[in-house]
Amino acid sequence: xxxxxxSVVLLFSISTSxxxxxxxxxxxxxxxxxxxxxxxxxxxxxxxxxxxxxxxLGSPNSYIAVDYMRDYAEQMGADTVFLQQYxxxxxxxxxxxxxxxxxxxxxxxxxxxxxxxSASTPKEGITAEVIELTxxxxxxxxxxxxxxxxxxxxxxxxxxxxxxxxxxxGDAVDQRYWGPVKAAEYxxxxxxxxxxxxxxxxxxxxxxxxxxxxxxxxxxVSTMDADYLSSELKKVPGLMLNINVQATDTALTTYNLxxxxxxxxxxxxxxxxxxxxxxxxxxxxxHDDGAGCVQAMDVLRIFNELKIQNKRTIRAVMFMDExxxxxxxxxxxxxxxxNGIDHLLAIESDAGAFMPIGITFSADPDFIAEMQQFKSLLxxxxxxxxxxxxxxxxxxxxxxxxxxxxxxxTVRQRYYNYHHCMSDTFSxxxxxxxxxxxxxxxGLIYLVDRHWESTDDN
Amino acid sequence: xxxxxxSVVLLFSISTSxxxxxxxxxxxxxxxxxxxxxxxxxxxxxxxxxxxxxxxLGSPNSYIAVDYMRDYAEQMGADTVFLQQYxxxxxxxxxxxxxxxxxxxxxxxxxxxxxxxSASTPKEGITAEVIELTxxxxxxxxxxxxxxxxxxxxxxxxxxxxxxxxxxxGDAVDQRYWGPVKAAEYxxxxxxxxxxxxxxxxxxxxxxxxxxxxxxxxxxVSTMDADYLSSELKKVPGLMLNINVQATDTALTTYNLxxxxxxxxxxxxxxxxxxxxxxxxxxxxxHDDGAGCVQAMDVLRIFNELKIQNKRTIRAVMFMDExxxxxxxxxxxxxxxxNGIDHLLAIESDAGAFMPIGITFSADPDFIAEMQQFKSLLxxxxxxxxxxxxxxxxxxxxxxxxxxxxxxxTVRQRYYNYHHCMSDTFSxxxxxxxxxxxxxxxGLIYLVDRHWESTDDN
Numbered sequence: 001x002x003x004x005x006x007s008v009v010l011l012f013s014i015s016t017s018x019x020x021x022x023x024x025x026x027x028x029x030x031x032x033x034x035x036x037x038x039x040x041x042x043x044x045x046x047x048x049x050x051x052x053x054x055x056x057l058g059s060p061n062s063y064i065a066v067d068y069m070r071d072y073a074e075q076m077g078a079d080t081v082f083l084q085q086y087x088x089x090x091x092x093x094x095x096x097x098x099x100x101x102x103x104x105x106x107x108x109x110x111x112x113x114x115x116x117x118s119a120s121t122p123k124e125g126i127t128a129e130v131i132e133l134t135x136x137x138x139x140x141x142x143x144x145x146x147x148x149x150x151x152x153x154x155x156x157x158x159x160x161x162x163x164x165x166x167x168x169x170g171d172a173v174d175q176r177y178w179g180p181v182k183a184a185e186y187x188x189x190x191x192x193x194x195x196x197x198x199x200x201x202x203x204x205x206x207x208x209x210x211x212x213x214x215x216x217x218x219x220x221v222s223t224m225d226a227d228y229l230s231s232e233l234k235k236v237p238g239l240m241l242n243i244n245v246q247a248t249d250t251a252l253t254t255y256n257l258x259x260x261x262x263x264x265x266x267x268x269x270x271x272x273x274x275x276x277x278x279x280x281x282x283x284x285x286x287h288d289d290g291a292g293c294v295q296a297m298d299v300l301r302i303f304n305e306l307k308i309q310n311k312r313t314i315r316a317v318m319f320m321d322e323x324x325x326x327x328x329x330x331x332x333x334x335x336x337x338x339n340g341i342d343h344l345l346a347i348e349s350d351a352g353a354f355m356p357i358g359i360t361f362s363a364d365p366d367f368i369a370e371m372q373q374f375k376s377l378l379x380x381x382x383x384x385x386x387x388x389x390x391x392x393x394x395x396x397x398x399x400x401x402x403x404x405x406x407x408x409x410t411v412r413q414r415y416y417n418y419h420h421c422m423s424d425t426f427s428x429x430x431x432x433x434x435x436x437x438x439x440x441x442x443g444l445i446y447l448v449d450r451h452w453e454s455t456d457d458n
Numbered sequence: 459x460x461x462x463x464x465s466v467v468l469l470f471s472i473s474t475s476x477x478x479x480x481x482x483x484x485x486x487x488x489x490x491x492x493x494x495x496x497x498x499x500x501x502x503x504x505x506x507x508x509x510x511x512x513x514x515l516g517s518p519n520s521y522i523a524v525d526y527m528r529d530y531a532e533q534m535g536a537d538t539v540f541l542q543q544y545x546x547x548x549x550x551x552x553x554x555x556x557x558x559x560x561x562x563x564x565x566x567x568x569x570x571x572x573x574x575x576s577a578s579t580p581k582e583g584i585t586a587e588v589i590e591l592t593x594x595x596x597x598x599x600x601x602x603x604x605x606x607x608x609x610x611x612x613x614x615x616x617x618x619x620x621x622x623x624x625x626x627x628g629d630a631v632d633q634r635y636w637g638p639v640k641a642a643e644y645x646x647x648x649x650x651x652x653x654x655x656x657x658x659x660x661x662x663x664x665x666x667x668x669x670x671x672x673x674x675x676x677x678x679v680s681t682m683d684a685d686y687l688s689s690e691l692k693k694v695p696g697l698m699l700n701i702n703v704q705a706t707d708t709a710l711t712t713y714n715l716x717x718x719x720x721x722x723x724x725x726x727x728x729x730x731x732x733x734x735x736x737x738x739x740x741x742x743x744x745h746d747d748g749a750g751c752v753q754a755m756d757v758l759r760i761f762n763e764l765k766i767q768n769k770r771t772i773r774a775v776m777f778m779d780e781x782x783x784x785x786x787x788x789x790x791x792x793x794x795x796x797n798g799i800d801h802l803l804a805i806e807s808d809a810g811a812f813m814p815i816g817i818t819f820s821a822d823p824d825f826i827a828e829m830q831q832f833k834s835l836l837x838x839x840x841x842x843x844x845x846x847x848x849x850x851x852x853x854x855x856x857x858x859x860x861x862x863x864x865x866x867x868t869v870r871q872r873y874y875n876y877h878h879c880m881s882d883t884f885s886x887x888x889x890x891x892x893x894x895x896x897x898x899x900x901g902l903i904y905l906v907d908r909h910w911e912s913t914d915d916n
Contacts (some may be wrong), residue, residue, distance in 0.1 A: 033619045161491045163838055165890070198890065355813070355869045380621055384842065411813045411869055413890040432623070432656065432871040 024377055024450070027308070028443045032381055034302050035435040035442065041298035042431050044072055045291060045353075048277075049284035049426035056116070056281045057321040058090035058252050065277050066257050069318055073259040073297060077304050080260040086331040087253050091117035091324060093281045094246040098192060098219055100232060101127055101240045110229065111222040112192065113206040113282050113421075114245045115176060116324045119215035121190075125244030126151075126217060128189040132233050136174050139182045148187035151241045153233075154179045155194045155226050158416065165412050169196055169419075173207070180209040180218040190217040190243045194226040197416045205421040206280050208324055217245045256328045257318040261300045263449075265311035271445050272315045272346040273299050276322030276394055283424045287415070291353035291429060292408075293318045295438045302442050310449050312344055319394035322350070323420075326393060333397035345448055347406040348392025349441060352418070353434040354410035356382030359444060360389025362396075363404030374447045381439045385409075406444070408437055482835055482905060485766070489900045490839055492760050493893040499756035500889050502530055503749060503811075506735075507742035507884035514574070514739045515779040516548035516710050523735050524715050527776055531717040531755060535762050538718040544789040545711050549575035549782060551739045552704040556650060556677055558690060559585055559698045568687065569680040570650065571664040571740050571879075572703045573634060574782045577673035579648075583702030584609075584675060586647035590691050594632050597640045606645035609699045611691075612637045613652045613684050616874065623870050627654055627877075631665070638667040638676040648675040648701045652684040655874045663879040664738050666782055675703045714786045715776040719758050721907075723769035729903050730773045730804040731757050734780030734852055741882045745873070749811035749887060750866075751776045753896045760900050768907050770802055777852035780808070781878075784851060791855035803906055805864040806850025807899060810876070811892040812868035814840030817902060818847025820854075821862030832905045839897045843867075864902070866895055 035041075048055070048065055055061040066083065073081045096114035099107045128149060133139070134156040139147055154175035162168040173196055180191040195205035204222045211218065221229065233239050257277065263269060275292020279285020296316040303314050320328035336343070347359075359378075361368045371386045378386070391405025399405060410433075418424035493499075506513070510523040524541065531539045554572035557565045586607060591597070592614040597605055612633035620626040631654055638649040653663035662680045669676065679687065691697050715735065721727060733750020737743020754774040761772050778786035794801070805817075817836075819826045829844045836844070849863025857863060868891075876882035 032621065036618045160494050160890075163490065355871055413813055413894060414888045417888070430872045430875070432618075436871060 024447060027446060028377055028381065030306055031302055031442045031446065032439045034306060035298065035439045036432065039431070040301060041294040041438060042434060044069070044294040044297065045286060045429060045434070046426050048290040048293065049286050053279070053284040054281040055277065055279050055285060056093065057088070057254060057278050057324050057327070058092050058250065059281065062254065062278055062320065066255050066318065069257055069277065069293060069297060076301050078259045078300055079262040082258040083255040084258050084331065084335055085253055085255055086327070087251060088321065088325065088327040090250050090252050092248045092250060094248065096219055096245045098221065098241060098243045100229065101242050102236070107242070110225040111202050111204055112219040113204040114247065115180065115193070115206055115209045115218040115220055117211065117215065117249070118218045118245045118247060120247050121217050121243060121245050125242045126189055127240055127242045130229070130233060130239050130241045132230060136179050136182050139186050144186050147183060149189050151190040151192060151243065152179065152183040152188045153192050153229060155230055157194060157223070158196055158198055160198055165415050169416065172196055176207050176220065177209050180211050180216060184211060184214045184216045188216055192219050192221050192241065192243065195220050195223050196419065197223060199417060200224055200227070203421050203423060204282070205419055206282055207420050217243045219243055219245065254320050256320050256332055259297065259300060259316045261303045261310060261314045263312040264309050267313050268342055269312040270315050270341060270343050271312050271449055272317055272343055272395065273349070273441055273445060274317035274319055274346070274394055275349050276320070276328065277318040278321050278323050280323055280420050282422055283420060284426055286424050286426045286429050287352035287418050288420065288424055289322065289350045291434055291437070292349035295349050295434065295441055298438045299442045299445060308446060312449050314445060314449070322393050329394035329397050333400070336398060336401060343398060343401065343403045344452070345404050345406060346391065346395040346398050347408065347441060347444065348395045349408040349437060350392050351408055351410040351412065352415055353429045353437060354412065354414065355433045356408055356410050356437045356440045358383055358385035358387065358409045359440070360387060360407045360409055361404060362389065362391040362399065367404050374444065377447065378440060378443050381443055382436050383440055383443070408441060410437065482908070485904060486835055486839065486901045488764055489760055489904065490897045492764060493756065493897045493900065494890065497889070498759060499752040499896060500892060502527070502752040502755065503744060503887060503892070504884050506748040506751065507744045511737070511742040512739040513735065513737050513743060514551065515546070515712060515736050515782050515785070516550050516708065517739065520712065520736055520778065524713050524776065527715055527735065527751060527755060531715070534759050536717045536758055537720040540716045542714040542716050542789065542793055543711055544785070545709060546779065546783065546785040548708050548710050550706045550708060552706065554677055554703045555583070556679065556699060556701045558687065559700050565700070568683040569660050569662055570677040571662040572705065573638065573651070573664055573667045573676040573678055575669065575673065575707070576676045576703045576705060578705050579675050579701060579703050583700045584647050585698055585700045588687070588691060588697050588699045590688060594637050594640050597644050602644050605641060607647050609648040609650060609701065610637065610641040610646045611650050611687060613688055615652060615681070616654055616656055618656055623873050627874065630654055634665050634678065635667050638669050638674060642669060642672045642674045646674060650677050650679050650699065650701065653678050653681050654877065655681060657875060658682055658685070661879050661881060662740070663877055664740055665878050675701045677701055677703065712778050714778050714790055717755065717758060717774045719761050719768060719772045721770040722767050725771050726800055727770040728773050728799060728801050729770050729907055730775055730801055730853070731807070731899055731903060732775035732777055732804070732852055733807050734778070734786065735776040736779050736781050738781055738878050740880055741878060742884055744882050744884045744887050745810035745876050746878065746882055747780065747808045749892055749895070750807035753807050753892065753899055756896045757900045757903060766904060770907050772903060772907070780851050787852035787855050791858070794856060794859060801856060801859065801861045802910070803862050803864060804849065804853040804856050805866065805899060805902065806853045807866040807895060808850050809866055809868045809870065810873055811887045811895060812870065812872065813891045814866055814868050814895045814898045816841055816843035816845065816867045817898070818845060818865045818867055819862060820847065820849040820857065825862050832902065835905065836898060836901050839901055840894050841898050841901070866899060868895065
């Protein structure tokens with residue numbers, strides 16, 4: 001692995017007193033001014049949201065989204081536009097419903113969405129008695145006798161008292177991710193899980209679960225209907241639920257979209273910026289993650305339009321299938337390995353188009369320490385911190401190559417209003433916040449490209 | 459004036475290594491947990507927005523809003539709830555319209571709202587030729603010959619290239635605030651000004667102008683219709699505009715609402731937290747500034763509910779009439795003077811219910827330097843900075859008493875989507891972001907009350 005040192009020029013040049021004359025500061029200002037006055041990223045996001053919503057792996061809209069961004073990249077003036085083709089298992093959602101079935105034959109429809117990759121049910125669905133739990137561990141404790149043949153209802157709300165909503169999600173999402181696996185292992189007929197959101201409303205939030213070989217039907221229910229179901233369970237012993245999921249397992253050919261602005265000095269060294277082009281079947285996928293895709297593409301547009309003489313190749317990747325099987329990230333890592341691709345840094349934007357607040361790095365401490373040189377330059381554009389943390393789901397497989405990974409961080413208090421649900425729409429994205437994110441991504445890449453040198457050159 | 463020094467206890471106690479055991483850290487955590495799990499502030503905001511929108515000075519809804527918050531304060535358990543009555547001139551908006559009048563008699567209606575306090579027109583409005591300008595200074599340059607009898611159209615857009623939208627507003631708002639004054643001085647028939655927003659849409663944003671004695675009709679036009687009017691002016695020489703504003707000037711009795719949780723040691727020393735209860739006639743006034751009012755009231759609720767033994771009196775003030783004549787702030791300052799009220803600190807929340815990012819202080823440098831002691835404690839709750847800056851419009855008149863003033867700062871990239879227009883609705887406020895603001899306000903007040911001591915005690 002090559003390692004990097006900051007060039008002496010930078011250590012001198014960022015002193016605050018001369019910042020006004022600092023060429024980096026001037027260039028970052030130009031990047032910001034371009035980003036905040038150009039609406040192409042925003043229009044691209046509108047297309048993805050309005051013309052290609054629900055673009056889950058294998059869906060017609062997933063291909064439309066990739067084609068659109070490829071065409072945009074070509075007309076925008078990228079040097080290389082490339083569909084990285086790969087074959088993958090896929091799960092195609094068709095329909096999902098659930099409802100309480102009372103003894104008198106009457107039904108009460110619940111607002112649900114299937115989890116991916118839920119098992120399909122017979123056409124008439126499955127009907128079974130419900131058991132309400134709050135912990136995945138309860139499955140083992142209760143054992144096959146209590147769980148077998150029943151529909152397990154996980155109903156532990158997200159805790160509002162984490163300051164960081166991502167931490168609250170991490171604390172609650174085991175119910176959705178591991179709950180169905182464990183329930184299936186103990187012979188459950190199905191799983192229904194409370195939506196991962198703080199809101200009490202009628203909107204289901206879907207997501208993936210870890211079930212692969214041994215699968216059962218699994219759905220997410222809106223928080224309001226989760227409360228209703230819970231209250232009915234207290235009143236009606238032996239309450240029955242019907243779950244109906246229609247979906248198809250298949251294998252298909254799909255694509256990551258790879259777009260390059262070639263490096264003028266070291267084109268073989270790559271700085272990657274990416275987002276994921278797929279989105280759940282129930283959403284426009286604006287914050288998650290149309291935003292990351294159009295930002296990554298806009299980084300290239302800005303390099304191109306400002307005629308920045310980038311030494312390295314700046315690469316935007318629109319990863320397929322972050323949501324279900326993470327097959328796009330795996331395919332890109334395989335491609336990296338087979339072709340010996342030399343990445344300098346990989347950055348992912350998948351935290352929503354909210355105001356950026358900093359960058360987290362999954363990299364060694366020396367690398368992160370040296371990144372601090374850029375902090376005062378990036379701070380005006382939302383680079384409040386450059387610190388240790390997570391990169392991103394799609395770039396994570398690149399970790400095996402020892403590449404520094406980075407993730408865009410945003411103000412996240414509103415994130416679970418939108419996550420994996422119908423509320424994640426284009427209208428909920430602020431043009432200025434989207435483009436502050438684009439500015440921060442472009443600025444970091446510009447500084448890394450300009451100031452970091454491979455030690456093997458020295 | 460008394461001055462304050464930080465107590466030695468605090469200097470010791472905030473060292474990071476013992477933060478977990480730090481009683482302040484524990485108390486701030488309790489404050490946050492209470493704020494983020496209690497929906498009373500949010501419900502109060504819903505009432506103000508849905509039951510008392512357009513609550514401009516003198517409007518029936520302005521009284522309904524004050525009454526509601528007074529009743530809430532009483533049932534919430536405040537020690538003192540007091541309507542500070544005062545008499546003030548007021549301007550009551552009834553209706554406003556404008557349109558292009560073509561030679562053939564056809565009309566094209568423009569989407570406008572009156573500025574406050576626009577002059578009223580005759581019932582049929584006024585009709586005059588339009589002259590488009592971009593600078594207030596153009597009035598003087600063109601003189602009475604070109605301006606007299608014409609309707610002046612100020613059409614300089616807000617510049618998107620300020621990082622801080624408040625700076626962009628400051629750069630453009632002279633057209634709205636001073637433009638009508640200058641136009642009236644040169645004999646203009648009326649003024650129509652481009653709305654202060656980055657968005658290109660059909661929504662007018664109103665606001666105040668400085669006209670007092672010599673007034674003419676003045677309105678704000680949506681950005682889309684500003685562009686349309688501008689393009690028509692290029693095509694049609696001598697284009698005529700009709701402006702119709704119906705409003706009444708009056709004098710009336712109104713109120714600031716003052717609510718106290720009494721200090722247990724020094725009740726005569728007051729820490730004030732406030733927002734303004736009024737809102738323009740065209741808006742629910744959610745971010746501006748129902749949010750500040752319900753946050754200020756929630757600070758008191760939290761002190762009361764957590765049984766915090768506050769030494770000083772914690773006072774919430776809902777100021778009337780920030781938007782038009784700033785009469786509430788002036789009346790409170792007068793009341794302060796007449797009664798010799800001893801304020802330790804006054805904080806205003808009027809930057810929208812967006813994620814808080816820090817506090818600015820209008821105070822002497824020593825005071826601000828000592829505030830840094832609280833930074834690491836407040837940082838997790840959005841207290842990213844405690845620095846020199848603005849307090850707030852309503853508390854600004856207290857400056858003459860040498861009181862340190864403070865303002866809540868927020869993420870502001872979306873602010874001009876909402877400012878003074880119909881888009882500023884309850885649904886656009888995030889519960890969590892609102893209550894992060896409440897947490898930061900409560901936290902700062904808690905720390906100031908607990909740790910600052912009057913030098914005259916030492």
